[in-house]
Amino acid sequence: MTSAERATAQPWASTVSLADRAYEAIRDRLIMLDIRPGEPLNDELLARELATGRTPVREALKRLEGDRLVVAYPRRGTFATAVDIADLAHISEIRAELEPLAAARAARNPAASIRADLVEVAASIAATPDITDRHELLRRDVNVHRTIYRAAGNPHLEDILIRQDNLATRIWGLFLDRLPGLAGHIGEHHALLEAIIAGDPERASALALEHVIGFEKAVREVM
Numbered sequence: 681m682t683s684a685e686r687a688t689a690q691p692w693a694s695t696v697s698l699a700d701r702a703y704e705a706i707r708d709r710l711i712m713l714d715i716r717p718g719e720p721l722n723d724e725l726l727a728r729e730l731a732t733g734r735t736p737v738r739e740a741l742k743r744l745e746g747d748r749l750v751v752a753y754p755r756r757g758t759f760a761t762a763v764d765i766a767d768l769a770h771i772s773e774i775r776a777e778l779e780p781l782a783a784a785r786a787a788r789n790p791a792a793s794i795r796a797d798l799v800e801v802a803a804s805i806a807a808t809p810d811i812t813d814r815h816e817l818l819r820r821d822v823n824v825h826r827t828i829y830r831a832a833g834n835p836h837l838e839d840i841l842i843r844q845d846n847l848a849t850r851i852w853g854l855f856l857d858r859l860p861g862l863a864g865h866i867g868e869h870h871a872l873l874e875a876i877i878a879g880d881p882e883r884a885s886a887l888a889l890e891h892v893i894g895f896e897k898a899v900r901e902v903m
Contacts, residue, residue, distance in 0.1 A: 698732050703740035705730055710749045710760055711846045712818050713853040721750060721758045747843050749850075763851055765903055771847050772896040776889060778841055783872060783888035784881035786831035794831045795877060801827050802873040805866060817866060818853055822846075824869045828876065828888075851899060858902040868894070 706726060709715045723737045730737065741758050744750045752758045786798070801824055811817055825845045829838040852859075868891055875884040 698736035699739035702730055702732055702736045703743050706740050711849045715760050717760050717762045719760045768851055768899060771844050774844050775892045779888040779892050780885035782829055782832040782837055782841055783884040786828050787876045787879050787881040787884040789831050789833050797827050798873055798877050802870055805870045814856055820866050822849055855899055855902050859898055
């Protein structure tokens with residue numbers, strides 16, 4: 681299990697604040713579509729479910745509004761943001777520029793711990809090529825991307841890309857059942873991870889761009 685997966689598996693076993701924990705838990709529900717686009721979020725109910733107070737939940741919702749995952753309306757409440765085709769174009773434009781940069785930077789990163797995480801993620805993909813469970817597919821896709829972003833070694837770049845990937849994951853999740861070759865989408869990451877592990881920034885960059893373009897094309901074909 682990589683460090684990213686360990687954080688997901690044990691969201692409360694860290695020293696981060698209650699607001700951070702609430703943020704991570706609600707964020708993951710939003711991007712995995714456990715909370716659907718347009719669905720209302722009740723801070724009192726969320727506080728009970730997360731075994732925390734309403735103040736940390738409200739702080740988390742404010743952050744999620746900045747991430748464009750929720751929207752708050754005066755006297756109406758807070759709702760998961762809707763998804764439309766314009767979102768796909770805007771998100772893909774950003775990712776097409778920054779995903780290749782992150783992949784190239786990751787390929788140049790010599791840190792042994794980072795390499796170990798990349799090798800572990802690549803091995804996991806190779807060992808389970810036929811996953812069909814929707815949640816598992818989304819979780820693995822998110823884990824691959826977050827591992828690469830962290831390997832890039834630029835926290836500001838990592839933050840931007842996590843936010844964009846979160847939005848892209850919601851879009852993918854909406855159309856997941858209509859997209860062919862779901863496991864193949866995850867399998868595409870294996871070649872990208874291998875290029876990064878091999879220290880080949882040019883190939884890693886090209887494969888990252890190819891993946892982003894392929895994602896947008898596949899979604900547009902079923903929208």
